[in-house]
Amino acid sequence: MYSDLVMQHFTDPQNVGVIEDADGVGKVGNPMCGDVMEMFIKVKDDRVEDVKFRTFGCGAAIATSSIATEMIKGKSLEEAVKLSNKAVADALGGLPAQKMHCSNLAADAVRAAIEDYRSKGKKAEE
Amino acid sequence: MRERRTVYLDHAATTSVHPQVVEAMLPFYTERYGNPSSLHSLGREARERVDEARATVAGILNCSSEEIIFTSCGTESDNLAIRGVSLMNRRRGDHIITSSIEHHAVSHTCEQLERQFGFEVTYLPVDEYGLVDPSDVEQAITETTILISIMYANNEMGTIQPISEIGELARSRGIPFHTDAVQAAGSLSLDVQELGVDLMSLSGHKFYGPKGVGVLYVREGVELLCCQTGGGHERGLRSGTENVACIVGLATALKLAEDRREEESKRLSGLRDHLIEGLLSSIDKCRLMGHPDKRLPNNANIAFEYVEGEGVLLGLDMAGISASSGSACSTGSSDPSRVLSAMGVPPEVARGAIRMTLGHENTEEDVHEVLEILPAVVERLRAMSPLYGE
Numbered sequence: 438m439y440s441d442l443v444m445q446h447f448t449d450p451q452n453v454g455v456i457e458d459a460d461g462v463g464k465v466g467n468p469m470c471g472d473v474m475e476m477f478i479k480v481k482d483d484r485v486e487d488v489k490f491r492t493f494g495c496g497a498a499i500a501t502s503s504i505a506t507e508m509i510k511g512k513s514l515e516e517a518v519k520l521s522n523k524a525v526a527d528a529l530g531g532l533p534a535q536k537m538h539c540s541n542l543a544a545d546a547v548r549a550a551i552e553d554y555r556s557k558g559k560k561a562e563e
Numbered sequence: 564m565r566e567r568r569t570v571y572l573d574h575a576a577t578t579s580v581h582p583q584v585v586e587a588m589l590p591f592y593t594e595r596y597g598n599p600s601s602l603h604s605l606g607r608e609a610r611e612r613v614d615e616a617r618a619t620v621a622g623i624l625n626c627s628s629e630e631i632i633f634t635s636c637g638t639e640s641d642n643l644a645i646r647g648v649s650l651m652n653r654r655r656g657d658h659i660i661t662s663s664i665e666h667h668a669v670s671h672t673c674e675q676l677e678r679q680f681g682f683e684v685t686y687l688p689v690d691e692y693g694l695v696d697p698s699d700v701e702q703a704i705t706e707t708t709i710l711i712s713i714m715y716a717n718n719e720m721g722t723i724q725p726i727s728e729i730g731e732l733a734r735s736r737g738i739p740f741h742t743d744a745v746q747a748a749g750s751l752s753l754d755v756q757e758l759g760v761d762l763m764s765l766s767g768h769k770f771y772g773p774k775g776v777g778v779l780y781v782r783e784g785v786e787l788l789c790c791q792t793g794g795g796h797e798r799g800l801r802s803g804t805e806n807v808a809c810i811v812g813l814a815t816a817l818k819l820a821e822d823r824r825e826e827e828s829k830r831l832s833g834l835r836d837h838l839i840e841g842l843l844s845s846i847d848k849c850r851l852m853g854h855p856d857k858r859l860p861n862n863a864n865i866a867f868e869y870v871e872g873e874g875v876l877l878g879l880d881m882a883g884i885s886a887s888s889g890s891a892c893s894t895g896s897s898d899p900s901r902v903l904s905a906m907g908v909p910p911e912v913a914r915g916a917i918r919m920t921l922g923h924e925n926t927e928e929d930v931h932e933v934l935e936i937l938p939a940v941v942e943r944l945r946a947m948s949p950l951y952g953e
Contacts, residue, residue, distance in 0.1 A: 495873035
């Protein structure tokens with residue numbers, strides 16, 4: 438069912454963990470009816486300097502969050518926020534149809550973390 | 564690197580076919596391939612073998628040969644029992660009583676009768692162990708009740724229902740009582756007189772027989788609408804050329820399973836208990852699903868909090884261990900297991916439930932293997948779970 442890349446990210450996920458003093462935190466999903474993803478970012482010069490994730494979910498959920506962190510690390514926020522679920526799924530060599538929602542969640546987590554960072558920045562300005 | 568064993572713990576899903584069963588079946592594909600309805604000797608011989616198989620099954624169920632119908636699978640047996648009895652008796656009533664933890668072959672058939680045929684169905688609740696209360700059955704009975712269907716033992720968490728008690732109740736009210744015994748064969752007695760059932764479903768591939776064949780026991784006097792019409796096979800109740808090889812296979816397998824049932828149940832419950840105790844004591848925040856004693860001898864269903872079932876199954880699969888889960892992610896539905904939900908298990912816990920069902924070829928070494936590997940699989944997933952340690 439899963440591609441080799443998905444299995445690779447499941448067995449050896451990248452950037453697992455928490456950033457205590459994160460600049461932005463995105464938490465998406467719901468354990469009652471689905472997966473939960475948490476993404477932490479450190480931002481410097483408007484770039485994603487560091488990123489970590491934690492995920493409660495199936496193999497696809499873990500793989501999509503893992504590869505999403507790889508895809509945004511070092512990127513500008515402007516680029517990172519554009520990360521699409523399709524890009525995530527493609528990067529993994531495709532996902533079974535019933536698992537595509539996991540790639541949505543990963544993209545949502547990235548956006549939520551960046552949104553959180555930006556709104557914190559706005560608060561600081563106010 | 565240490566040599567990897569493969570450990571199959573999904574016997575509730577399916578079993579291998581016993582070598583003796585394969586041997587018994589083969590000639591019916593190559594040399595003795597007659598159609599039992601044919602007049603010639605090849606056909607007559609096939610007819611005799613089917614009759615023999617029927618008698619074997621009847622002997623084990625303690626009923627007469629005329630009360631045994633061969634079907635293509637457990638699901639078909641359930642469909643025939645429920646739709647057949649309901650539609651045949653609709654002039655007498657349109658109320659069915661079943662439980663909230665039945666296999667889909669029962670529940671979806673009931674749902675279809677509600678939606679398409681205007682029947683009313685009561686889905687009885689279960690307690691935290693998944694047990695149906697016979698007094699709930701009694702209270703649900705109305706003047707229009709024409710069928711009660713309660714599964715003998717649950718496929719997911721193994722809980723065994725008080726079938727004899729419910730059977731007695733159904734008998735006293737004159738209501739036909741069906742049980743889906745698909746998971747019980749090989750582990751529990753199938754004596755229909757003791758159980759007090761009027762209809763019973765069995766499936767060949769759960770007790771080391773082939774896939775593609777099942778049985779429906781129908782007590783004499785119970786009227787059934789034929790759901791598969793045609794040449795009039797199985798006393799007009801289920802048409803279609805008999806699957807001779809598989810029918811012979813099923814009977815051979817059932818006899819083998821019944822002959823060793825007592826011994827094997829004892830052996831398996833020992834392994835099961837060792838597995839359950841080992842896991843509960845070595846992993847924190849996990850619990851047994853289903854009843855501690857009234858459970859199938861081979862069923863160990865444990866829910867691990869803070870991890871998702873499919874992830875655990877993948878980790879086990881990579882280590883050569885095959886198990887299953889009712890988790891949403893592994894079934895493709897968006898809801899947690901409806902069986903565990905009916906038992907009051909919170910969704911966050913139900914999602915981490917892993918079903919391990921032992922069988923004929925499992926040994927103590929297999930249990931050790933699982934006890935070595937599973938804790939690490941759960942630990943790894945918990946380390947990346949945002950829910951752990953909250």
